[in-house]
Amino acid sequence: MADLSFNLSGVDEALAKMKQVEALPKKKATRFALRKAANLVRDRAKDGALRIDDPQTANSIAENVVVRFDSQYFRQHGDLKMSVGVRGGSTSKAKNANNPGGDTYYWRFKEFGTEKMGADPFMRPAMQESIEPATNEFLRQFDKALARAINRANRGS
Known part of the structure; x- marks a missing residue:
């Protein structure tokens, strides 16, 4: 997964409100x-994956695009x-068997390309367009x- 990050600025109002709230609700919010x-x-990213997915195969990269909390x-x-x-990332087929979109280990070949195939990215543009x-x-x-x-x-006070 490409590691893109960005910083938020201009959130002074939200920070002022955060000081009024205890840590637990703040984390939840x-x-x-x-x-x-x-x-x-x-x-x-799903829209981009649909663009490059082959509809004639049983596997679907778009169905395997997910959001996860990094605990x-x-x-x-x-x-x-x-x-x-x-x-599933780049794991083997045995570990990917439970994915609803099938085994889509090849998504990274599409995203980053190979020495014999050019890149057709869908994840990186999704992030860049969505910032x-x-x-x-x-x-x-x-x-x-x-x-x-x-x-x-x-209310509780």
Whole structure:
């Protein structure tokens, strides 16, 4: 999976609201907003995968594009991280047998190319085209989730 990242700026309002909320609701709100933003990237990647998928085969790269919470990263660093990728990655067929889209280990050949075949990327453009909409969606969902958490906290007081 290509590792692309970006920084958010101009989130002072959200940071001010975060100070009003305890750590647990803050993590829940952040995780919720991250998943909503990652879903936009996932949807765009699925659209790109449909473009390159061969409809005459039983395997579908698009059905294997997923969003996952990276719990190992969270345990190691304490930061929340969502990943958008293709289920199964580059594992063997035996491990990929349970994927609903079939065994699509070859997605990386399409994405990055080989020495005999040019690249036809769908994941990297999905991320690049989705940075602004995903950032806006994150801010919108995060603001909503924090407002709900603040309302719950004020009701309990």
